[in-house]
Amino acid sequence: MFQQTSYTDQQTFFQKVRSFDYILLLCIIIIGIISAFSMYSTDGGELLYHSKSHIVRLLVFFTMMILLSFLSIKFWHSVGYLFYVIVLGLLIWASLYGITASGSQRWVSLYFINLQPSELMKIAIIIFYAKFYHRMQISNVNNFTNLIIPTATLILPILLVASQPDLGTAVLIALSGIVALWLAGLHIRYFVYSGLVFLVSLPFIISFLEPYQKLRILTFFNPERDPLGAGYQIIQSKIAVGSGGLTGKGFLKGTQSYLEFLPEKHTDFIFTLFSEEHGFTGAVLILLIYAIMVFRIVKIGSGARSFFAKLFCYSFAAAIFIYITVNMSMVLGLLPIVGSPLPIMSYGGSSMLATMIGFSVVMSAKIYHRQLIS
Amino acid sequence: MFDSGDTAFKKLNTINRRMFITSAAKAIVFTGIVARLFSLQISENKKYLTLSDKNRLREWRLPPVRGKFLDYFGNVIAGNLKVYQLHVVPEQVENFNYLMIRIKDILQLDDDQFSKIIKKKKSQKPWETLIISENLNWNQFSKINFYLHELVGAKPVLSVARSYPFDKAYTHVLGYVAQASEDDLINNETIKKNHVPGLRVGKIGLEKTFENELLGTNGVRRYEVNAYGKRINQLDYQEGKQGKNIRLTLDTEVQKFSNELLAEKSGSISVMDIYTGEVIAMHSSPSFDPNLFLYGISVKDWKEIRQNPLKPLINKTISGLYSPGSTIKPLVALSALENDVISPNQKVRCTGKMEMYGHKYHCWKEKGHGLMDLRNGIKQSCDIYFYETARKLGVDRLSETALRFGLGETVLKGKLENEKKGLVPNTKWKKENLGSGWVLGETLITGIGQGYIQTTPLQLCLMTAQLANGGFKIHPRIIVEEGQESLEIIKQKMAKSILAEKEKTYAPIRKVEELFKIEDIKYPHLFRNPENVKFVLDAMFASTNEVMGTSYSSRIEDQKYQFAGKTGTAQVKRITEKARELDLPISQIPYEERDHALYIAFGPYKNPRYAISIIVEHGGTGSSAAAPIAKKLFKLIIDRHELREKIKKQNLIST
Missing domain, CATH: 3.90.1310.10 (Penicillin-binding protein 2a (Domain 2))
Structure with a gap:
């Protein structure tokens, strides 16, 4: 056993490359290529600002992901808390000195990039929980004292993000955190209790919401209420998707986006554009690739020996799944419009950075799947 | 290191179990999204495609x-x-x-x-x-x-x-x-x-x-x-x-000339082809410039048009109602002849006035015409002669003839709005509309075209045309339409209508067959005896072309242009005895009280083709104000004749 461990610890470079998960890699590359073409389409069939910088980011972050994958899973375990603390620090910095854009203070300026710490928090919280529960005995998980830290570390960033205000990201952090906690083995009753508490306090929460956020929720329940105002996005998005039909209107021929009926087509509504141009076939295909991606991550998790890697993979798969479904449901009119990007597809550096970091941890878990963490 | 003890096992067990639950949930949600995509893109595709087109197409x-x-x-x-x-x-x-x-x-x-x-x-x-x-x-x-x-x-x-x-x-x-x-x-x-x-x-x-x-x-x-x-x-x-x-059937040259002839006057000119019924000119004066209305007429211009006392807004040719005056006399004469009330040799002595039931009836010629026969009565327009004729004829028989010749009915049959029917009175009409019985005196003044009788200038033109063509009904029109008959065909059909009548009279057995053929009679004759019409036309010739005729001074001797006509002077108010004594020259009578001047005519006399009617409102006598206009007008109409005939052939072919 000892020998075997030392053997895995000392994999050659070639062996490491060979144990990459190529199916996952392929999924990422395909989605990346599709996203590059979609971005090209949002620029009206020209290589303009959005498509250029998206492609550059794809290349940079993809390379970074490959390089980071060689870091051993132990490394990710060891920096787990630090990573969270740094991101939390950035969040606090953002809320104090952040850059404000479109009414929300969510960016911090690092010299080379304007970073959105809330996006990184989506990953940081998962790494934090993975490390937090790695060593813990199952009997201790549900100890009341052991609930305080996870709760606090979840609520603190949520409040910070929500106050930016960025309801969408806050919800996503909350959801991925909650799923991670549940996977870690927390008793179901805690979720029921906190769910009840949430429902009771909902009126108070709503009173804290910005008027535009309230409007969005109202609009979700009845988009025709104000078709040119708040309901416009949902209606136009549904029209775009619906008019795509079976095979779509063709690449660069999506009239809804080309003629600017579609809002936010680079970011949150990129899937709408894609579905309009490539129809049901294209949309299902992209959904299928995402599904393969998600289940591949789960598979890697189940193959990992360390609890840290396992919990991270499961949680990250669930998080990616949540981002995808929240985004798609939103553009298909199943959920209210909250800002939530589609992983890799949507334009946005921070979101892609966070996703790619997540993938490199997963990849590392695959390469070093035999590694145990003491 | 490998504390694969109970707790570690339990921990792994938990996470794996929960992983399966989440995986199942994921599969369900993904399926849900596919279902939603299906419903939007496949089931409701048409609806959203329409909406998308509605968005982008204008x-x-x-x-x-x-x-x-x-x-x-x-x-x-x-x-x-x-x-x-x-x-x-x-x-x-x-x-x-x-x-x-x-x-x-x-x-x-x-x-x-x-x-x-x-x-x-x-x-x-x-x-x-x-x-x-x-x-x-x-x-x-x-x-x-x-x-x-x-x-x-x-x-x-x-x-x-x-x-x-x-x-x-x-x-x-x-x-x-x-x-x-x-x-x-x-x-x-x-x-x-x-x-x-x-x-x-x-x-x-x-x-x-x-x-x-x-x-x-x-x-x-x-x-x-x-x-x-x-x-x-x-x-x-x-x-x-x-x-x-x-x-249109109208001739711009004639139309323009009509406008010139009536310049500064209030009145109307109509010209008609006596066979085809084509209206060659119909002008109402004063007129105004229709181009003014294109961009919205200015308040000043509109006021000027509306307040003009000569009423430019009224189309007098079809909407102006006038007593026909003496222009009715040929028709009265025809009616009397047709009904065998008088013979052309009937003599009446005109002394300038006559008395009946205590009322005095005057001739326009104060001194009287002396002994008159019918031809002279028309030629010199003797009122006394026609009082007498009308008395014998009676208003009902007169009205019958008048209606037959197109009075009391619109001429253009709705082609133009506001066309008036005019009024041909009879005893029944008076009883129904005024509630009182007909008085003989009213018959007398009807005989000289005064009283209740009212006509439009275009009706007088049609009446003249239907006399001039020998007494056949024609169909006036203003638009060149498909299926119009050529002159020859019209003349043939007119001749046929007499034959049909004759056959009907001589062969009563064929009557049923005739009933089927009734539509063929498009140009029925309006007379009983064609000689009566000829007589009236001859009298009108005399009126214009013989010494003592009322429009003798407006005659044209050149046979190419020679025309025959009848003057008319319609009173607009009853002439009082005092006014009659004064006998003021026209310039001293207030404008609104001056007589309307009328003239009807047809020409060229030898082979008539055109009928005209002229009215000059408050122009004085027909012979002095209206007949001279006819003289000028006929020159132009006849000069245009050849060209018109040439075009007529083309129009018949091209339409």
Whole structure:
């Protein structure tokens, strides 16, 4: 056993490359290529600002992901808390000195990039929980004292993000955190209790919401209420998707986006554009690739020996799944419009950075799947 | 290291179990999303495709090009003029006020015009085209084009506008066009269907009657627009169909000349072909310029037209009602002859007046005509003779003849609005409408065309035509239409109608067959004995061409132009005994109390083709005011005859 461990610890470079998960890699590359073409389409069939910088980011972050994958899973375990603390620090910095854009203070300026710490928090919280529960005995998980830290570390960033205000990201952090906690083995009753508490306090929460956020929720329940105002996005998005039909209107021929009926087509509504141009076939295909991606991550998790890697993979798969479904449901009119990007597809550096970091941890878990963490 | 003890196992067990649950949930949710995609993209695809097209496609309707009016010779009498206009769509303009101030400056609009445009803008929807100027002159147009880069949102447009090149000559026949009103849209489906802002439609006259034919259809431009309403590209352009051209039977030369002849006068001239019924001219004076109405008539011009005491707005040819005066006498004579009431040799002594039941009835000639026979009675227009004739004839028989010859009924059968029927009185009519019995004295004055009887100038023209063609019914028309018969065919049919009558009389067995053939008789004869008509025509010849005839001074001796006619002088008020004694010259009588001057005639006498009727309101006597006009008019009509015949053949072929 000892020998075997030392053997895995000392994999050659070639062996490491060979144990990459190529199916996952392929999924990422395909989605990346599709996203590059979609971005090209949002620029009206020209290589303009959005498509250029998206492609550059794809290349940079993809390379970074490959390089980071060689870091051993132990490394990710060891920096787990630090990573969270740094991101939390950035969040606090953002809320104090952040850059404000479109009414929300969510960016911090690092010299080379304007970073959105809330996006990184989506990953940081998962790494934090993975490390937090790695060593813990199952009997201790549900100890009341052991609930305080996870709760606090979840609520603190949520409040910070929500106050930016960025309801969408806050919800996503909350959801991925909650799923991670549940996977870690927390008793179901805690979720029921906190769910009840949430429902009771909902009126108070709503009173804290910005008027535009309230409007969005109202609009979700009845988009025709104000078709040119708040309901416009949902209606136009549904029209775009619906008019795509079976095979779509063709690449660069999506009239809804080309003629600017579609809002936010680079970011949150990129899937709408894609579905309009490539129809049901294209949309299902992209959904299928995402599904393969998600289940591949789960598979890697189940193959990992360390609890840290396992919990991270499961949680990250669930998080990616949540981002995808929240985004798609939103553009298909199943959920209210909250800002939530589609992983890799949507334009946005921070979101892609966070996703790619997540993938490199997963990849590392695959390469070093035999590694145990003491 | 490998504390694969109970707790570690339990921990792994938990996480794996929960992983399976989440995986199952994921699969379900993914399926849900696929289902949603299916419902949007496959099941409801049509609905969303329509909505998407509705988003991106906009139609712009272009004003239809109105059909033209042509005269008999093919000259355009109501056409379309190319005009340069300036349009602005307020919605597409970033800074409307700035643009307007620049335009005001460039076009040098005064404050009045400027505020009018601003007012118009407020009454429209922001995406509706605002017409800044309907008719830019070339100078303004080129200036606008020069500064166009500064005038974002302003569009110089080449458009068409109605024009009436012979301005006053055709006003009452054609009418005029102006902006379609709310009522026009409600009352006419065709207008509603083809309406665009600023559309001109016929308001009166033939422009209104033939609105649906003239209007044409919209051209349609379909554009793809973006979310902000900006046109991205033109997808398709469907050219509109120009409205139908309509050719009239009128002759512009005669029409124009009629306008000149009646210049400064109030009255009417009608000219008709006595066989084909084609109206060659119908003019009402004074007229006005219909071009004034195109861009909205100015208050000043409108006031001038409306307050003119000579009433230019009334089409006197068909809407003016006049006592026919002595112009009725040929008809009275014919009626008396047909009913065997008198013979042409019947003698009446005219002493200038007669008395009946205590009332005095005067002849226009105070001293009296002396002993008169029928021919002389018509020739010299002896009133006493016709009092006597009318007394013997009775009003009911007279009215029957009058109705048969087209009085008391519209001539153009609704082709023009406001055509009056006039009035041919009889005993029954008086009882029903006035509630009292007919008085013999009323018969007497009816015999000289005074009293209740009222006619329009066009009716008198038709009456004359139907006498002149030998006494056959004709069908007046103003439009050149398909299936019109040639002169020869009409003459044949007229001859046939006598034959048919004869056969009917001589062969009663064939009667049933005749009933089926009844439609063939399109030009029935209106007389019992053709000699009676000939007699009346001869008397009219005498009236114009023999010494002592009332219009002798207006005769033309050249046989080519020679015509026969009958004067008429219609009193507009009862002449009092005092006035009769005074016998003032016309210039000393107030205008409204002066007599109307009338004249009916046909020519050339040897082989008649044309009938005319002239009325000069308050012009004095027929022989002094109306007959001289006929002399000038006949010259032109006959001179135009050959050309007209040539065109007639072409028209028969081409239509």
